[in-house]
Amino acid sequence: MKNTKKIILAVLAIALVAGVFFGINKYFQGNDLEKDIYITVINDTTGEVLMEKTKFKTEKENLGDFLEENKEKLNVKMTDTQYGRFLDGLLGLETADMTNGPWWMYSYKSKEKGLDMKIGEAPGVDSIGLNEGDEIEFHYTKDMGM
Amino acid sequence: MSSKKITRVAMLASILYIIQFIGSGLLYVELVNFTILLYGVSLERDESYLAVAIFCFLVMLTRGFGLWTIMYLVVFPQYALIYSTVGKRIRSEYALSLLGFFLAFICGTLIDIPYIIAAGLDYNGLIVRLLLGFQVSIVNALVTFVATLFLLNPLKKLLLKLNT
Numbered sequence: 001m002k003n004t005k006k007i008i009l010a011v012l013a014i015a016l017v018a019g020v021f022f023g024i025n026k027y028f029q030g031n032d033l034e035k036d037i038y039i040t041v042i043n044d045t046t047g048e049v050l051m052e053k054t055k056f057k058t059e060k061e062n063l064g065d066f067l068e069e070n071k072e073k074l075n076v077k078m079t080d081t082q083y084g085r086f087l088d089g090l091l092g093l094e095t096a097d098m099t100n101g102p103w104w105m106y107s108y109k110s111k112e113k114g115l116d117m118k119i120g121e122a123p124g125v126d127s128i129g130l131n132e133g134d135e136i137e138f139h140y141t142k143d144m145g146m
Numbered sequence: 147m148s149s150k151k152i153t154r155v156a157m158l159a160s161i162l163y164i165i166q167f168i169g170s171g172l173l174y175v176e177l178v179n180f181t182i183l184l185y186g187v188s189l190e191r192d193e194s195y196l197a198v199a200i201f202c203f204l205v206m207l208t209r210g211f212g213l214w215t216i217m218y219l220v221v222f223p224q225y226a227l228i229y230s231t232v233g234k235r236i237r238s239e240y241a242l243s244l245l246g247f248f249l250a251f252i253c254g255t256l257i258d259i260p261y262i263i264a265a266g267l268d269y270n271g272l273i274v275r276l277l278l279g280f281q282v283s284i285v286n287a288l289v290t291f292v293a294t295l296f297l298l299n300p301l302k303k304l305l306l307k308l309n310t
Contacts (some may be wrong), residue, residue, distance in 0.1 A: 006296060009295065010291075013288055020280070021281055115274065117270070119271075121271035121274060128280060
């Protein structure tokens with residue numbers, strides 16, 4: 001009887017947590033419809049703008065999938081970690097020293113979701129959902145936004 | 147402190163370290179919070195506090211003196227104290243599971259505080275960071291809740307046997 005009560009309570013807790021977990025997931029999720037997104041790439045170590053607000057068409061739901069889709073075109077290098085994919089290289093610039101940088105950081109603006117994340121605020125590439133008109137600015141920088 | 151007690155504290159700290167080490171490979175499943183709860187409600191206050199503090203030093207020594215390892219030392223021994231003072235007075239295992247759920251849930255945010263301050267986030271950035279953190283914390287809280295419900299009593303009996 002006591003165990004049955006515990007099992008019911010555990011199942012209820014799992015349901016509640018699953019609801020919150022997927023609710024948060026949905027908030028950040030993108031859509032799989034065709035959309036235009038805008039990419040800017042800046043090498044902060046030299047000040048060179050490598051790509052300026054270039055329009056890309058994609059049906060990918062998140063930034064990680066978009067980068068994978070454009071692996072050749074953008075010369076993307078990513079590694080899998082327990083937190084999702086990590087961006088190591090873009091347009092030929094690659095992080096050589098993981099401790100001291102420079103690293104690839106990015107800001108993210110989404111009018112549709114009402115989000116404006118500066119460098120250091122944006123989560124991992126797999127957690128950034130893509131929506132119509134989103135703007136992502138990649139910076140090869142030592143500034144972690146902290 | 148007797149040598150028997152020192153040995154016991156060292157052993158308990160090592161067990162906690164192994165649990166943390168195994169759990170660090172799994173993003174959403176960690177039993178560190180549950181183990182601290184178990185130590186807090188089962189052992190003498192100084193024993194549980196020391197075991198958890200030594201565990202934090204072990205993490206620091208092996209993973210480096212980062213902000214998060216320092217925050218481990220700030221947060222976890224205090225958790226042991228809370229469980230030892232408040233948790234021991236709670237008779238209901240359901241209420242204890244809820245306390246474990248709550249403390250495990252806020253644990254990630256507490257450890258994240260220096261990063262949040264250093265990042266100087268605006269309101270939107272803060273909400274995003276908290277929400278993304280909650281996504282991980284709530285699963286850890288659930289694991290602590292379920293483990294407390296089902297594992298606390300049998301493991302507590304085992305620990306008490308060790309003490310005799």
